[in-house]
Each structure stands twice: as C-alpha cells, then as structure tokens.
Amino acid sequence: MRHLMSPLDFSVEELEHLLDLANDIEQNPEKYAHACDGKKIATLFYEPSTRTRLSFEAAMMNLGGKALGFSSADSSSASKGESVSDTIRVVSCFADICAMRHPKEGAPLVASLASKIPVINAGDGGHQHPTQTLTDLLTIRSLKGRLDNITIGLCGDLKFGRTVHSLIEALVRYPNVKFVLISPEELCIPDYIREDVLKASGHEFEEVTRLEDALPKLDVLYMTRVQKERFFNEDDYVRMKDFYILDKEKMKLAGPDMLVLHPLPRVNEISTEVDSDPRAAYFKQVQYGVYVRMALILTLLEVKVC
Amino acid sequence: MRHLMSPLDFSVEELEHLLDLANDIEQNPEKYAHACDGKKIATLFYEPSTRTRLSFEAAMMNLGGKALGFSSADSSSASKGESVSDTIRVVSCFADICAMRHPKEGAPLVASLASKIPVINAGDGGHQHPTQTLTDLLTIRSLKGRLDNITIGLCGDLKFGRTVHSLIEALVRYPNVKFVLISPEELCIPDYIREDVLKASGHEFEEVTRLEDALPKLDVLYMTRVQKERFFNEDDYVRMKDFYILDKEKMKLAGPDMLVLHPLPRVNEISTEVDSDPRAAYFKQVQYGVYVRMALILTLLEVKVC
Amino acid sequence: MRHLMSPLDFSVEELEHLLDLANDIEQNPEKYAHACDGKKIATLFYEPSTRTRLSFEAAMMNLGGKALGFSSADSSSASKGESVSDTIRVVSCFADICAMRHPKEGAPLVASLASKIPVINAGDGGHQHPTQTLTDLLTIRSLKGRLDNITIGLCGDLKFGRTVHSLIEALVRYPNVKFVLISPEELCIPDYIREDVLKASGHEFEEVTRLEDALPKLDVLYMTRVQKERFFNEDDYVRMKDFYILDKEKMKLAGPDMLVLHPLPRVNEISTEVDSDPRAAYFKQVQYGVYVRMALILTLLEVKVC
Numbered sequence: 001m002r003h004l005m006s007p008l009d010f011s012v013e014e015l016e017h018l019l020d021l022a023n024d025i026e027q028n029p030e031k032y033a034h035a036c037d038g039k040k041i042a043t044l045f046y047e048p049s050t051r052t053r054l055s056f057e058a059a060m061m062n063l064g065g066k067a068l069g070f071s072s073a074d075s076s077s078a079s080k081g082e083s084v085s086d087t088i089r090v091v092s093c094f095a096d097i098c099a100m101r102h103p104k105e106g107a108p109l110v111a112s113l114a115s116k117i118p119v120i121n122a123g124d125g126g127h128q129h130p131t132q133t134l135t136d137l138l139t140i141r142s143l144k145g146r147l148d149n150i151t152i153g154l155c156g157d158l159k160f161g162r163t164v165h166s167l168i169e170a171l172v173r174y175p176n177v178k179f180v181l182i183s184p185e186e187l188c189i190p191d192y193i194r195e196d197v198l199k200a201s202g203h204e205f206e207e208v209t210r211l212e213d214a215l216p217k218l219d220v221l222y223m224t225r226v227q228k229e230r231f232f233n234e235d236d237y238v239r240m241k242d243f244y245i246l247d248k249e250k251m252k253l254a255g256p257d258m259l260v261l262h263p264l265p266r267v268n269e270i271s272t273e274v275d276s277d278p279r280a281a282y283f284k285q286v287q288y289g290v291y292v293r294m295a296l297i298l299t300l301l302e303v304k305v306c
Numbered sequence: 307m308r309h310l311m312s313p314l315d316f317s318v319e320e321l322e323h324l325l326d327l328a329n330d331i332e333q334n335p336e337k338y339a340h341a342c343d344g345k346k347i348a349t350l351f352y353e354p355s356t357r358t359r360l361s362f363e364a365a366m367m368n369l370g371g372k373a374l375g376f377s378s379a380d381s382s383s384a385s386k387g388e389s390v391s392d393t394i395r396v397v398s399c400f401a402d403i404c405a406m407r408h409p410k411e412g413a414p415l416v417a418s419l420a421s422k423i424p425v426i427n428a429g430d431g432g433h434q435h436p437t438q439t440l441t442d443l444l445t446i447r448s449l450k451g452r453l454d455n456i457t458i459g460l461c462g463d464l465k466f467g468r469t470v471h472s473l474i475e476a477l478v479r480y481p482n483v484k485f486v487l488i489s490p491e492e493l494c495i496p497d498y499i500r501e502d503v504l505k506a507s508g509h510e511f512e513e514v515t516r517l518e519d520a521l522p523k524l525d526v527l528y529m530t531r532v533q534k535e536r537f538f539n540e541d542d543y544v545r546m547k548d549f550y551i552l553d554k555e556k557m558k559l560a561g562p563d564m565l566v567l568h569p570l571p572r573v574n575e576i577s578t579e580v581d582s583d584p585r586a587a588y589f590k591q592v593q594y595g596v597y598v599r600m601a602l603i604l605t606l607l608e609v610k611v612c
Numbered sequence: 613m614r615h616l617m618s619p620l621d622f623s624v625e626e627l628e629h630l631l632d633l634a635n636d637i638e639q640n641p642e643k644y645a646h647a648c649d650g651k652k653i654a655t656l657f658y659e660p661s662t663r664t665r666l667s668f669e670a671a672m673m674n675l676g677g678k679a680l681g682f683s684s685a686d687s688s689s690a691s692k693g694e695s696v697s698d699t700i701r702v703v704s705c706f707a708d709i710c711a712m713r714h715p716k717e718g719a720p721l722v723a724s725l726a727s728k729i730p731v732i733n734a735g736d737g738g739h740q741h742p743t744q745t746l747t748d749l750l751t752i753r754s755l756k757g758r759l760d761n762i763t764i765g766l767c768g769d770l771k772f773g774r775t776v777h778s779l780i781e782a783l784v785r786y787p788n789v790k791f792v793l794i795s796p797e798e799l800c801i802p803d804y805i806r807e808d809v810l811k812a813s814g815h816e817f818e819e820v821t822r823l824e825d826a827l828p829k830l831d832v833l834y835m836t837r838v839q840k841e842r843f844f845n846e847d848d849y850v851r852m853k854d855f856y857i858l859d860k861e862k863m864k865l866a867g868p869d870m871l872v873l874h875p876l877p878r879v880n881e882i883s884t885e886v887d888s889d890p891r892a893a894y895f896k897q898v899q900y901g902v903y904v905r906m907a908l909i910l911t912l913l914e915v916k917v918c
Binding site (some may be wrong): 038040042066068069070075081082085086087089090091092093094095 | 645659663666667669670673676678679683684686831871877878879884895898899901902
C-alpha cells in the first residue's frame with residue numbers, strides 16, 4: 001500500500017503516468033464516473049482549508065464515491081487528546097482512503113505508519129502540500145505541453161512559500177528548466193533550496209527584485225502572496241509591495257503565451273483586471289487540481305479503468 | 307445560465323411551471339430519484355442556517371446528486387480574506403450548482419456575476435431569501451389550491467421580517483389577494499412596502515394590532531417571531547407580546563380551513579398545543595421547501611425529466 | 613416505528629437477530645451495498661464526537677445511502693433557540709433516519725416523541741450510548757463466539773463510565789457471566805449497579821483494586837479511561853494511575869485468548885506497545901461498530917435484504 005507524503009514520492013516516470021491519467025480524465029470524465037462507486041474518502045482537516053478539502057471531496061464524488069470527515073479540529077475528537085495514529089486506525093474502518101491536513105509538520109507521515117488505508121498529505125504546516133505541486137505540474141504540462149525546456153518565474157514570498165519550494169524541487173528533475181526568482185531581499189529563497197537544490201542540480205537560475213525585469217523572458221509566472229507581516233518594517237512593505245502586484249500594465253511586458261499561475265487564495269497580488277487575460281491560468285489550475293486528485297485517488301487505490 | 311437572487315426573478319408564468327414541477331415531484335418522487343445522478347451542489351454557508359442548508363442538501367440527494375460545502379465562515383477560507391468572486395470561481399470547478407448564504411447583503415449577487423455555475427441566494431443578511439418565499443407560495447398553492455383570491459394575515463415583526471416583505475411582493479402579482487397586517491405599531495410594515503408595493507398594486511389591505519381581530523377573516527395566517535430586542539422598552543414588550551402568540555384559544559376564532567404558516571424556527575410565538583391542529587401547516591411547509599428546492603435545482607440545471 | 617434509546621430496548625432475542633445480521637454484513641458486504649440506495653441518515657451532533665458520527669455516516673454509505681447533518685451545536689440552528697422537538701420534526705422532512713448526540717440527558721428521547729423518522733440515541737450526556745454497547749456485544753460475540761459463560765473484567769473509571777454501566781446491564785441478561793470490577797475505591801461501581809443490577813440478577817462478581825490481580829482469570833478485559841480530575845487529590849492519582857495502565861508486562865499475566873476492548877479514544881491507559889498483541893481487539897471493535905450500525909439502520913428502517 002502506498003501513501004503520498006511529498007511531491008517527490010513519485011518518480012518522474014510515475015508522475016508522467018499520473019499526469020497522463022489526469023489528462024485522460026479531463027478528456028473522458030464519463031469513463032471514470034463510476035470508477036470508485038461504493039468507495040469513500042475521509043477528509044481529516046485539523047485546520048480549515050476549504051479549497052483543498054472540497055477539491056478532494058469533489059474528486060472522489062466525480063469518481064462515483066462518497067466523502068466524510070471533519071473540517072476543523074474543533075469539530076473532531078482531537079480535542080479529547082487522541083493521537084493521529086489512533087485516529088487513522090479508527091478512520092481506516094470508515095473509509096478507503098484519507099486526505100489529512102494538519103498544522104503540525106509530519107503528522108500525516110505519523111498517521112500513514114499506523115494506517116490501513118492510503119494517506120494523502122493535504123498540507124502539514126509549512127512543510128509539504130504535495131497535491132498542490134501535482135496540480136501545478138499538471139497545469140503547466142497541460143497548457144504548455146511540456147515540463148522541460150521552460151523558463152519559470154517564481155514571485156513573492158520565496159522564503160516561507162512551501163508551494164514554491166516544492167515546485168522547484170519537482171521541476172529540477174526535468175532538463176533545461178530555467179528559474180527566475182523574484183522577491184524582496186527579505187523574502188528570498190532559502191539557502192538549502194539555492195545550494196542543495198538549484199546549484200546542486202546544475203539548473204540555470206537568477207534572483208531579481210522587480211517583477212518587471214523578469215516578465216519578458218518567462219514561459220510561466222508563478223505568483224504567491226507577499227504577506228505584510230513578513231516584512232521587517234512598514235516602510236519596506238510600502239516601498240516594495242507594488243513590485244509584486246501583477247496588473248494589466250505589467251502583463252504588457254510578458255510574452256503572448258506566458259501562463260500566470262497562483263496557488264490561491266490571492267489577496268491583492270494579482271489584480272482582478274488580469275482575470276480576463278487569456279494568459280491567466282489560476283482558475284484553470286483549480287480545475288486541474290480536481291483532475292490530478294482524481295488520478296491520485298485511482299492510483300493509490302489501484303483502481304484500473306479500461 | 308440563470309441564477310436565483312430574488313423571488314421576483316421568476317415571472318408569474320415561470321413560477322407556475324416551477325410550482326407545477328414541485329407538485330409533480332411530490333406526487334412522483336421515484337421519477338426524479340436519478341435526475342441529478344453524478345451532479346453536485348455546493349452549500350456555501352458563511353453563516354450557519356442548518357434548516358436551509360440541510361433542505362438544499364436533501365433536495366439534491368433526493369435527485370440522486372451529492373452535496374459538499376461548509377456550514378460556517380470559520381471552517382472556510384473566508385478567514386484568509388478571499389473574495390466571494392474568487393471563491394465562486396473556485397467552487398465552479400467543484401460543483402454544478404451552488405446555494406450561498408451570506409451575512410452581507412448582495413454577496414450572492416456578486417458571486418453570481420463571477421460564477422460558472424448557477425448560484426442560488428440562500429439568504430443574504432436582511433435582504434432576500436427567495437427559496438423561503440418559493441416554499442411559502444408552494445405551501446399555500448398546494449394546500450389552498452390557489453394563490454389568487456385569498457385573504458392572508460401576516461403577523462409579528464413586519465418591519466424587519468424579510469420573509470414577510472418578500473411574500474407580499476410575490477403575492478401582489480396575483481389578483482384579489484387581501485392582506486391583513488398584524489403587528490405592534492413599532493414593528494409595522496415599512497413605508498416602501500405599504501406605498502410602493504401594496505398601494506401601488508391596488509390590493510386591499512388593513513393594518514391591525516391584535517391577532518384576535520384578524521383571525522376570523524383569514525384564509526392563511528403567516529406567523530413570524532417578535533423579538534424582544536426590537537421593542538423600545540420592556541413595558542411595551544410585556545404589554546404586547548401575548549397579542550402575537552398563537553394558541554389553542556385564539557385558534558378557535560379562526561375558520562376551519564385557515565392555514566397557519568411559519569418560516570421557522572419558532573421560539574414561543576406558536577404554542578406547541580397548536581401543532582396537532584389540522585390547520586397547522588408549518589411542518590408541511592418544511593416538506594414543501596424540499597420539493598420546491600428540487601424543482602429549482604432541476605430548473606436552473608435545465609434537467610428535463612420525462 | 614421504532615427508535616433506539618437504550619441498549620435494553622432490544623430483547624435478548626431481538627439482539628441476537630441484530631448481531632446475526634451484523635455478522636452477515638461482515639461476511640457479505642456486497643449483498644448489502646445497495647440496501648439503502650436513495651435513503652439518508654441525518655447526524656445531528658449537538659456536541660462533537662467524530663468517531664461516532666463518522667461511524668454512522670460510514671454505515672449508511674456502506675448501505676448505498678447518504679448522510680447530512682451537523683457536527684456541533686455552533687454550526688446548527690440550536691443557537692436560535694429551537695427545541696429538539698421542532699428540529700426533529702423539520703429533519704424528518706430531510707432524512708429517513710436520524711442519529712442524535714446531545715449533551716443533555718434525555719434529549720434524544722424528547723426528539724423521538726416528536727419524530728416522524730426513527731431516532732437513534734448516539735449518546736446523551738452521561739446517560740446512554742446504546743450503539744457503543746451494541747458494538748461491544750458484537751465484538752465479544754464475534755471474537756469469543758458467545759455472550760454467556762464468560763468472565764469479563766471492567767477496568768478504570770467504573771463510577772462515571774456510562775459504557776461500563778450499559779455493558780453490565782446488557783450482559784446480566786446472559787447466563788453465567790462473571791464480572792471482575794477493577795477500579796480505585798474512589799471510582800468504584802455505583803450502588804445502583806452493584807445492588808439493583810449485579811446482585812439482583814444473581815451474577816457472580818468481585819471488586820478488586822489492581823489490574824494485575826484480575827488479569828489471569830479474564831476472557832475479556834474492557835478498559836476505560838481514568839481521568840485525573842476524577843480523583844480527590846493529586847497524590848492518590850499518582851499512586852494509583854499505573855495500576856490502570858495496560859502494558860506489555862501486564863499482558864503477560866493474561867491468558868492467550870483474553871480480548872482487550874476499549875471504547876476509545878484512549879489517552880494512555882493502554883500502552884501503544886499492546887497494539888500489536890493479537891489479543892488487542894479495540895481497533896477491530898471500531899470495525900464491528902460499523903457493522904452493528906449498518907444492521908441497526910436496516911432494522912429500524914425495516915429494510916429486508918434477501
């Protein structure tokens with residue numbers, strides 16, 4: 001039995017299979033509409049994340065299955081002091097597969113060790129959120145046709161943004177990916193990513209401060225939020241924040257095929273006037289998130305559809 | 307694609323179709339049991355309303371569909387500052403139709419403008435709650451056989467009661483409806499309803515203070531809650547409140563066919579001793595609420611059942 | 613129409629039928645996979661109990677049905693002051709059967725009197741939790757082959773532990789059951805159980821303070837939590853608590869076929885090193901909990917499967 005804890009749990013080849021399956025689901029939803037009839041997913045969300053939870057539930061329902069679970073620790077027995085190991089042993093009697101969100105790093109891993117059913121890490125603190133990365137990869141591959149030979153800009157809070165770290169780690173496995181890292185100095189990429197991932201893999205990358213400088217050369221722009229409280233002082237925040245807000249004006253600097261991605265929710269880092277730009281792909285990304293979760297559920301449950 | 311924001315969104319003719327469909331569902335539930343197989347409703351409740359939420363979920367389930375969503379803002383991403391426009395764009399990837407409850411007036415309308423799926427306003431602050439009005443209309447038409455030629459008493463808090471305002475606006479579209487407005491002076495119908503709706507439409511109406519005075523002439527009595535905190539002072543409340551509590555004794559003043567409706571929940575404004583009176587229709591009303599929501603889902607999803 | 617308020621609502625004969633049905637479900641799950649197609653359970657949980665709620669929802673889903681409801685009073689209309697009688701009348705329009713958890717003793721009984729659908733008491737304060745008792749009985753009967761002729765040890769907080777009281781009341785209906793009551797003096801079995809249930813029924817029982825003294829003679833050990841706050845003072849708690857923690861060492865004193873049960877959640881009263889012992893049956897117990905709830909739903913809904 002297999003779990004999903006990190007986006008790197010899948011080899012490049014396994015990942016290709018998963019993304020192929022997701023694309024087949026996209027093309028032929030009817031073919032998969034009963035693949036999980038009679039099966040159940042448990043969504044164990046120890047902290048709220050509506051988008052992720054509903055995406056998993058929708059994915060299982062699209063496959064003919066059902067969903068049960070809880071949406072925050074308050075409404076769970078967690079308050080009675082039960083360990084996640086015990087909880088997952090119990091939930092193993094209720095469901096066929098589980099998606100767990102937990103504020104504590106490593107909690108889904110601990111759960112997976114005790115589990116009788118596949119466990120999907122649906123986000124554990126600042127650590128991993130593998131289905132977001134799978135979603136990002138599927139979106140790029142589907143809309144660009146490839147994961148290699150691209151120049152991707154990653155913009156915003158590159159220091160704390162776990163989706164950015166995971167995406168870099170996933171993409172360095174493909175040849176000829178160039179990274180443009182766009183952030184204020186305070187929020188630049190951590191050393192272990194710069195040294196152990198980017199330099200170690202031999203991929204080309206550059207670090208810039210202004211989004212405008214990066215836009216013209218990008219195939220993909222991955223936007224993230226710059227949270228005010230991350231800055232050392234108010235002045236820096238005020239001085240810098242506009243650099244990281246994507247608007248119609250800045251979009252003029254980008255090429256005609258550049259994709260804009262965002263893990264959502266956004267606050268104001270992408271102006272709503274960009275939404276109608278054909279290059280804006282962040283809502284399509286949500287849809288790909290459902291397809292990739294459907295493919296993941298099928299894969300972990302070893303359900304074959306002919 | 308069509309949404310439902312206000313009870314007046316449907317013309318009288320469209321409404322007749324909807325109510326006919328609801329009655330056909332009531333008579334032949336089996337015929338509709340798979341009409342929405344494979345479809346999903348998202349119940350996005352930014353404030354709790356168990357009754358309304360479960361009514362929508364039950365309606366979709368009765369049609370063979372499934373439900374997902376959240377039951378309060380706490381357990382949603384709303385706390386992360388996402389706009390309702392973004393939320394509905396995201397949820398459009400998860401579900402086929404959406405029922406949204408929001409404390410802010412107009413929020414469902416804003417959502418509908420960005421949505422890729424039909425949005426039903428399931429209550430927006432003190433503004434509109436159209437499926438309650440549809441429920442009221444279906445209940446009266448089903449049990450009285452008509453929406454015209456009736457005398458309806460509306461009792462309680464007529465000033466702030468949005469269900470009352472909506473029901474009046476819906477009923478003035480039918481000929482020969484007489485309104486008896488029963489309330490303490492402090493809580494009487496607002497001017498814009500009295501002038502722009504009742505007087506403008508030319509319907510007969512009268513305003514009275516005591517329920518006893520109205521009861522003998524009514525075909526339908528629509529009860530609502532009189533909240534203590536609406537009164538200017540405690541004395542007025544104590545002096546008045548019994549006027550607006552319906553009990554066995556007062557029911558003796560009513561005709562043998564008068565229907566008692568109430569949008570629920572009630573606190574004490576209808577004594578439980580009235581529950582067993584055959585004229586008490588407020589629990590039947592809940593059942594009609596499910597039928598009318600089933601009809602609404604089918605209509606907005608343009609699902610035809612032969 | 614029948615409800616389930618107390619584990620004694622079923623006669624011994626009816627109980628045998630129910631447990632037989634549960635075992636048939638265990639052996640032939642496919643046979644029952646569509647027994648409740650198109651039916652719905654409402655889980656009305658006025659206080660959170662994830663395990664119990666998910667068990668009911670999983671049970672209904674395993675039968676082909678669906679689930680709706682609420683997981684805590686906060687997200688329900690309870691805050692609007694509605695009575696449980698009114699709530700259940702309303703919910704009767706939404707679902708075919710209901711499981712109600714309530715902090716107030718007797719609330720499910722009050723609900724059942726107004727209900728149009730079968731109500732299952734899913735725990736009412738310190739009073740009753742009948743499906744836990746049914747689960748315990750099914751587990752013992754399935755793994756021991758019988759409910760008579762056993763020696764059962766009940767360990768921990770025997771004063772306040774409602775599952776213990778219910779299990780004793782259920783087991784005295786079988787011949788030749790011996791009870792060993794293991795607890796600190798402060799938490800010993802209440803008089804009404806000792807006198808009116810155990811002595812009155814003529815069953816053999818003894819009361820001991822140390823788990824070690826009991827272990828060698830038991831067929832079944834039923835563990836419960838000893839909550840610190842139940843003790844009169846910290847010293848007593850420290851002195852005593854290890855007596856009631858089951859670990860590998862103590863398990864050596866038990867026979868090779870002794871079953872360990874626990875209603876869960878546990879805190880530390882069973883060391884996790886016991887989990888891999890083949891005699892540990894507390895997670896199997898959770899699975900039996902689903903089977904017995906499936907059998908219960910079928911029985912109360914009078915669904916026959918051939």
